Amino acid sequence: MTAPEGLPEITVDSDLAALIVAAVDLLDGDVVVVTSKVVSKAEGRVRTGDRDSALAEETQRVVARRGTTTIVRNRLGLTMAAAGIDASNVAAGSIVLLPIDPDASARTLRRRIHDLTGTVVAVVVTDTAGRAWRDGQTDIAIGAAGLQVAVDHAGLTDSYGNELAVTLPAVADEIASAADLVRGKLGGRPVAVLRGRADLVLPLDDAGPGAASLVRPDGADLFGYGAREAVVRALAGDLDDQAAFGARAERAELAQALARVPAEPASRAAVCFAHGWTLEDWQAAQPDGAGASPPHTP
Incomplete structure (x- = not known):
């Protein structure tokens, strides 16, 4: 080469x-x-401006935030810091998309x-x-x-x-x-x-x-969100955020996950969301129909 x-x-x-x-x-x-x-x-x-000025138009969704660093899945499906917008090897005050x-x-x-x-x-x-x-x-x-x-x-x-x-x-x-x-x-x-x-x-x-x-399809990667962002997205429960968590989990897998969190509705709803379920779906799927929950294992 x-x-x-x-x-x-x-x-x-x-x-x-x-x-x-x-x-x-x-x-x-x-x-x-x-x-x-x-x-x-x-x-x-090439355009004038800074990374922040172009970040929104180049972003499909935010993957992770840590301080001033933002990792996004950009419009090409690539997961990159600042959507791949570059300010090096270009005139001062300009950026390259x-x-x-x-x-x-x-x-x-x-x-x-x-x-x-x-x-x-x-x-x-x-x-x-x-x-x-x-x-x-x-x-x-x-x-x-x-x-x-x-x-x-x-x-x-x-x-x-x-x-x-x-x-x-x-x-x-x-x-x-x-x-x-x-x-x-x-x-x-x-x-x-x-x-x-x-x-x-x-x-x-x-x-x-x-x-x-x-490029893996959105939701096919095991790490669709960063650790902090995943917690926030699951608790917020916006359906537009659910695809990145992947395909709906089997009931047994969800049961194992629920057994690891407190028996408190907000926590259980977030775990269900991250596994492609709603808390109501989970409760309805229980054999007795009464919404039985697996015991919490600290």
Whole structure:
């Protein structure tokens, strides 16, 4: 993987694909990895203001709050601090929003590169994100075209004969992270090229599933809210907040959870809400119909 030097400052008037092919000789099967920031600059997604001024329009819902930090699920379905709005490597007083449709941006770059060079490459658009349970950040793929973004190993066996059940390497994210390593954050090299994995590159007429296919649907993730936010949302009991808690739990699972909280209506209602039930549903589901509750286990 290499990161060419010499790209100029990208603006809304830049032909990003032309600048890329001028900086590096591409071959069929290469993967071109581009930061979302230069894609956004080329697409006119720079505006004056600060993060707070754009946060609401870029947010689907708040995931967690901790002091001045707000983690949200943004309009692309990505869970990021400040919705992925960036104020670095841009003029003071300006911010950069993520591309409107990063997968479409990747498709456009891929086609334009082919028009200019005749080569069939894949394109990955990246952005930086934190990770739950881990300090530091790494780049992930937020857009992709012409790339097998994940490799499903389910059903294969390892060298010991064990069947792999849920092994699904997110190769688009692995490529994004490797590209960040060679580009550097302050090197002024927003593009990297991976060579040697042509097996992941799809034919020109096949754009692939895109990076959006790696985003779990809302409610499918076990951590739809941060710890503090989950308590507040469950107690508030707004039906618009319930989807992030996931599918309705089985009655036995809810019974186990209720056994861990005091036999007090507000607490029980919040636990029911977080499990996709109402307290009234739970009470009606009891065998005697009288709303019997499991004993509280402190």
